Amino acid sequence: MSKPLVVFVDRATIPPQIHLPELTFDHQWMSYDTTSADExxxxxxDAEIIITNKVVFDATVLAQLPQLRLLAVxxxxxxxxxxDYCRxxxxxxxNVQGYATQSVPxxxxxxxxxxRRNLMAYHQDICRGVWQQEKQFCFFTHPIGDIAGKTMGIIGSGALGQATATLAQALGMQVIFSERKGRNECREGFVPFEQALQQADVLTLHCPLxxxxxxLISSDELEMMKPDAILINTGRGGLVDEQALVHALKQGDIAGAGVDVFTQEPADESNPLLANADLPNLLLTPHVAWGSDSSIQKLAGILIDNINAFIRGEHQNRVV
Structure with a gap:
């Protein structure tokens, strides 16, 4: 019997300093840093097991892979x-769950x-010479807010949402979990979606796309939020209408936004967030909230263990 072929189609999504544990069964291994649609x-x-992070496997592709037994995400x-096709x-x-419960929060x-403390805005002011113009030992061109005593609204109550809640509570914040949008009845411990938007001083997204x-968050939702509220998205880019968010920041509908994920990644100059990256109340990072070395090493361990478990006939972290 031939050894099963395992192919990792986008190895570069895991930094080179991260060690991939060994598979515990005889196999053939192929790894590519990146893989385009044409490639x-x-x-x-001929792969029986495929590892992918962001490469798309739609029905058209899957239908042409008769040997495929496992997609390890x-x-x-x-x-x-x-x-649905896989099922x-x-x-x-x-998939891999629970690996970034320190890094993302x-x-x-x-x-x-x-x-909340307008650190970027003050940095920009110093670069523009505002401090020298003010001629004082300090200057206050932007409001500085405290976190303790404020309310964090969390959309998504899984492991990341819960871990973020724990940190927020340790900082003296009140935490509320939002019920799903459009749901009439609330589960115990949740508040209606609209109420979460209206009450949150900080709204953070941890739900799937x-x-x-x-x-999920567009013009109507942004208008419901407090004018001094902050929106943070480390979930998925498509959760937020990016053009609506830029408009809300410029109009003062909300005070600031931190965005780690984008509708298209990598984002380019056509993205409204990148086109307005100089806004003092907009903080952008390139989908790295999950990416502390310790979290990625944990991810790598779970990923390989999922494959080993599959070969042993065990259902571990199975979506299908």
Missing amino acids: LLPRVL AATGVNNVDI AHGIAVA EHVVGMMFAL TEETRN
Whole structure:
């Protein structure tokens, strides 16, 4: 019997300093830093196991992979995989969960402090010579707010949402979890979606991107928020209408926004957030909230363990 072929189609999504543990079964291994749509089929045609982070496997691609048994997703989100097709055709899908419960919440808190205290705006003012013009030992061109005693609204109550809540509470914040948008009855411990928007001083997103959550936060939702509120998105780019967010920041509908994820990644000059990156109340990072070395090493361990478990016949972190 030939050894199963394992192909990692976008190894560069994991930094080179991160060690991938060994698979515990005999196999053939192929790894590519990146894989374009044109390169995909020739590389994976004979693969029984494919590792992907962001490369898309839709029904058209999957239908041409007769040997495929497992798609091991090197992330939590599986919106790049046609799950319905996999389920209908007996292709297993496993993802990685719980690896960034330190990294993402700390990134959220870092963005929250930077925006609430207007650190970027003060940095820009110093670069423009405002301090010298003021002729004082300090100057106050932007409001500086405290975090303790404020309310954090969290959309998404999974591991990342819960871990973010723990950090927020340790900082003296009140935490409320939002019920799903459009749901009439609230689960215990949740508040209605609109109420969360209206009460939150900091609103942070930790829900998956689905057709129901696409543009979850758009013009109407931003107008419901407090004018001194902050929006932070470390979830998925499509959760927020990017053009509406830029408009809200310019109009003062909200005080600031921290964005780590974009509708298209990498984002280019056509993205309204990048086109307005000089706004003093907009903080952008390149999808790195999850990316502390310790978190990525944990991800790598879970990823390989998922594959080993599949070969042993175990259902571990299985989406399908």
